[in-house]
Amino acid sequence: MQQVLVTGGTGFVASHCMLQLLQQGYAVKTTIRTPDKKDKVLDMLRTGGISDLQHIRFITADLTSDQHWADAVADCEYVLHVASPIYLRVPKDPEEMIRPAVDGTLRVLKAARDAGVKRVxxxxxxxxxxxxxxxxxxxxxxxxYTDPNEKGLSAYxxxxxxxxxxAWQFIREQGNGLEFCTVNxxxxxxxxxxxxLSSGFELLRNMMNGGMKAIPNLDLGIVDVRDVADLHIRAMLSPKANGxxxxxxxxxxxxxxxxxGLIKEKMPAIGGQISTKPLADWKVRLAAFLGNQKAKALAPMLGVNRKASNQKAISVxxxxxxxxxxxxLASAESLIKYGAIK
Incomplete structure (x- = not known):
């Protein structure tokens, strides 16, 4: 069996990557930050329908430390580097978030290169x-590419x-033949x-439980987590995906x-709690300026052009x-299933 490392096993995307890999006959390793997270991962895989759990192994490793990454990548043909450093608050200094993300990525790439992994x-x-x-x-x-110095760009x-x-610079200068691609x-x-539930659910939860008294003028590009996992595996396997x-x-x-409107129409039992009153951009920005944390999270997203193409993934x-x-609707059903909406 080919073995694949999936970093950050407790995560939303990682859990679906592992589920699909196991369903397709791969052996899976995953990293968890503390040993007590193992049962959480196993429960998620059981929820996804995996009854035979003998082909998953756990390595305790953190992106902020060199420890155990050599063990994590050992004997792996591929690495899906899904993990990202976790923050319970937005740091005042963006470097507190940027440095661990950069260093953690390079840590995984170096370990993969040194272990002879085929592709990350x-x-x-x-x-x-x-x-x-x-x-x-x-x-x-x-x-x-986004300019990292773009005004208003969030630390994340x-x-x-x-x-x-x-990562791309490392691959060019120090990759030594390690194959690499990204899913965005x-x-x-x-x-x-x-x-x-992942942070992406919070927006829906606020809307569905009536906490969002008016609806910001915000457009979203959307993708189903199951399709994100599928795209990772396609990118892992296709010769055309390298680079x-x-x-x-x-x-x-x-x-x-x-x-x-969609949730109100398709889920009328909870639809009555959902506002359809519009919220002007200036009110969001003012609330953010005055220190409202939800407004601070929304304000950088206002006015961003999200008209993007998915044709490369489809055609290649x-x-x-x-x-x-x-x-x-699948997210909304999960919010109800796990009791996040009263």
Missing amino acids: VMTSNFGAVGYSHRDPATLITEKD NKSKVMSERA PMGIFGPSLGPD ERFLALAGGTMSLMQIA LGWKPRSNEIAI
Whole structure:
């Protein structure tokens, strides 16, 4: 059996990557930050339908330390580097988020190179691609890069573009033949395999439980987590994927108002709690200026052009993503299933 390392095993995307790899007959290793996370990962895989768990192994490793990464990559043909450093708060100094992301990526790449891994697929994001794209008349593609010095760029997105650029530089200068590619998802929705819901669910939760009294003027590019995992595996296997980036989105965008309308229509039992009152951009920016944490998270997303192309993943890798609507409704169902919506 070929063995694949998936970093950050407790994560939303990583759990679906592991699920699909096991379903396809691979042996899987995964990294967890502390040994007590093992049961959480096993529960998620059982939820996904895996009953035979003999082909998954756990390594305790942290992106901020060199310890155990050699063990993690040993005997692995491929690495899906999905993990990203975790922060419970937005740091005042962006370097607190950027440095660990960059150093952690390089740590994984060095270990993979030294162990003779064939290919690393890195989970980057749209924040590394499209946040400096100014022309709404032309589609954003994988050729675009976000300027890390872009005004208003969040520390998280800056960490993503800096870590991806560092990875490409490492591959060029020190890769020694290590194959590499990236998957750059837009907003990731879809079904959760466990009750610890990813940050992407928070926006929907606020909308569905009535906490969002008015709807910001925000367009989202959307992709289902199941399709993100599928794209990672396609990028892992295809000879055409080496050295490439792949934007992951279902196609087109959905506004928050359209999402609110969709959930109200398809899930009428909870739809009555959802507002359809619009919220002006200036009110979001003012609230952010005055220190409102939710507004601070939303403000950098206002006015960003998200008209991007998914044609490269479709034409090069034969990828067939689910619709925006399917991804959103699957997330909404997970919020209800795990008791996040009363």
